Amino acid sequence: MKKALTGPDIRELVSEWQYLLGCRLEQFGRPGSNELILKFRSSRTGTVRLVVDLSGWAYVTKESIST
Numbered sequence: 641m642k643k644a645l646t647g648p649d650i651r652e653l654v655s656e657w658q659y660l661l662g663c664r665l666e667q668f669g670r671p672g673s674n675e676l677i678l679k680f681r682s683s684r685t686g687t688v689r690l691v692v693d694l695s696g697w698a699y700v701t702k703e704s705i706s707t
Contacts, residue, residue, distance in 0.1 A: 659685055677705055
């Protein structure tokens, strides 16, 4: 497993997550000591959640997640 992001990794994340620009942060939570969930909303994309695991991974989902 990677211990750090490389330049190409960061470039890909920035490219894929561009649609989050202009979204409103509606809610955030920390369901576990190592997890952070940010809930964003926009009229263009609807509701999306950015899930960040502080041990080294993150993903965006439209699925509902309890915080």
